[in-house]
Amino acid sequence: MRPEITYKNTHNFSKKELEELFLSVEWSSGRYPEKLVIAMRNFDTVFTAWDGEELVGLISVMDDGIMNAYIHYLLVKPDYQLKGIGKELVERVKLHYKDYLKIVVICENRNVRFYEYCGFENEVDKSPLFITELEN
Numbered sequence: 001m002r003p004e005i006t007y008k009n010t011h012n013f014s015k016k017e018l019e020e021l022f023l024s025v026e027w028s029s030g031r032y033p034e035k036l037v038i039a040m041r042n043f044d045t046v047f048t049a050w051d052g053e054e055l056v057g058l059i060s061v062m063d064d065g066i067m068n069a070y071i072h073y074l075l076v077k078p079d080y081q082l083k084g085i086g087k088e089l090v091e092r093v094k095l096h097y098k099d100y101l102k103i104v105v106i107c108e109n110r111n112v113r114f115y116e117y118c119g120f121e122n123e124v125d126k127s128p129l130f131i132t133e134l135e136n
Helices: 013-024 034-042 083-097 111-118
Strands: 005-009 045-051 056-061 068-075 102-107 128-133
Touching: 005 083, 013 034, 013 056, 045 083, 045 128, 056 083, 068 083
Parallel strands: 068 102, 102 128
Antiparallel strands: 005 045, 045 056, 056 068
């Protein structure tokens, strides 16, 4: 059965919410929840997915205000993956930045297929996909 997910555009989180989400996908950033709270306030755009009061997904984007947007974080708790939540978060970003020239994805090699599934390509004049080996 699919959970009843609600989506929000928010920058306000508790340390616990962010810590639980980031650690659920084994991202080391979750060990710094105080910093994550500040980071989320500083992102230009943050869309979230909620199952009741539980934060189950998040996507964050930085932008230059007119031309380029950069997807930095996309996380969905493991129990909620493969239910369309990540794709819905990406679609909200694509709609929000539809008038920009580029939406750039910063991700690890293991996540490339997901972003390709969402319509990103690593080609000139397309929605670019940048791959990085940065520590998560």
